[in-house]
Amino acid sequence: MSRPMEIKLSRPVPPLGGFSLGIIKLEARRILRNRRTLISTVVIPVVFFLIFGLNKAYSNLRYGNGNLSAFIMVSMALYGAVIATTSGGAMVSVERALGWSRQLRITPLSPLSYISIKMVTSLLLGLISVLAVFIAGIVTHQPSMPVEIWIITGVAVWIGSLLFTAFGLFLGYLLPSENVMQVLGFALMLFSFGGGLFIPLSQFSHSLRTAAEFTPLYGLNQLVHFPIIGGRFRLSWILNLVGWLAIFSSGAIWRFSRDTSRV
Numbered sequence: 001m002s003r004p005m006e007i008k009l010s011r012p013v014p015p016l017g018g019f020s021l022g023i024i025k026l027e028a029r030r031i032l033r034n035r036r037t038l039i040s041t042v043v044i045p046v047v048f049f050l051i052f053g054l055n056k057a058y059s060n061l062r063y064g065n066g067n068l069s070a071f072i073m074v075s076m077a078l079y080g081a082v083i084a085t086t087s088g089g090a091m092v093s094v095e096r097a098l099g100w101s102r103q104l105r106i107t108p109l110s111p112l113s114y115i116s117i118k119m120v121t122s123l124l125l126g127l128i129s130v131l132a133v134f135i136a137g138i139v140t141h142q143p144s145m146p147v148e149i150w151i152i153t154g155v156a157v158w159i160g161s162l163l164f165t166a167f168g169l170f171l172g173y174l175l176p177s178e179n180v181m182q183v184l185g186f187a188l189m190l191f192s193f194g195g196g197l198f199i200p201l202s203q204f205s206h207s208l209r210t211a212a213e214f215t216p217l218y219g220l221n222q223l224v225h226f227p228i229i230g231g232r233f234r235l236s237w238i239l240n241l242v243g244w245l246a247i248f249s250s251g252a253i254w255r256f257s258r259d260t261s262r263v
Contacts, residue, residue, distance in 0.1 A: 027121040037087050041125060042132045045080030049073055049133055054142050064229040066145030071228055073137040074153045075197055078224055080129035081161035082188060082217070088122030089168025089252075090184055093177040115169060115252055122165035123158070130158050149227045156227075160220040163241060164188075166248035167216065173255030191217040216244040 031037065052072050053059060059069035134154055137143040171180055171187075192198055195217030201209050212218050219240025226233060 041084035049076040070143035070145040077133040081126040084125040084129040085122040085165040086168035090172040092172035093180040169252035
């Protein structure tokens with residue numbers, strides 16, 4: 001008597017857990033169609049640079065290896081990149097509300113691959129923001145610093161903003177869609193002031209400066225401005241950046257796994 005044929009219903013896991021250029025293209029196209037996101041991440045940082053970075057009362061003053069206009073340009077590029085990557089990551093809150101996370105649960109896409117796809121597409125939006133501010137600086141001829149520092153600071157801002165992609169993903173999976181942007185906006189404001197992005201930390205008291213060294217934006221802000229300012233490099237800046245990246249990335253993967261398990 002012949003044995004009944006066994007049918008395997010399981011599907012093989014795709015290479016890299018489902019990470020593919022096709023999904024990245026779809027995600028990038030969706031982000032670039034969002035006009036509100038483009039305004040907040042591209043237009044506003046450029047406007048801020050034009051307002052504060054071109055003030056002739058102080059913009060031409062020498063500052064380290066450049067001038068104050070160059071310093072402000074890097075600050076506004078960092079501000080735009082942080083908003084861009086955070087917003088790109090936080091868009092998962094809308095996907096959760098639409099049930100997209102539950103659909104992902106029936107696909108072989110791994111949590112790590114999905115988080116990686118979100119990070120790559122958010123970095124694309126961050127790159128556009130950085131280029132927009134730097135192009136504004138080139139066109140106005142106001143920022144002054146060596147060519148190699150232009151390149152180093154631009155790359156540092158772009159790659160470093162990856163930290164806030166993880167932050168956006170973490171809160172995007174942690175909070176409902178109707179609350180996530182308000183919380184993110186308030187958190188980024190605190191991080192920006194606490195990390196010395198808008199107000200130099202030298203203006204703070206000793207206790208506040210010490211507390212600022214443990215905020216998420218402190219290490220990144222110091223690293224991207226170091227090529228301009230110069231001085232003594234501190235390993236604590238890198239430890240701050242890597243530590244917060246590990247915290248936010250772990251939180252995002254954890255919340256994604258918890259969210260997609262509720263099918």
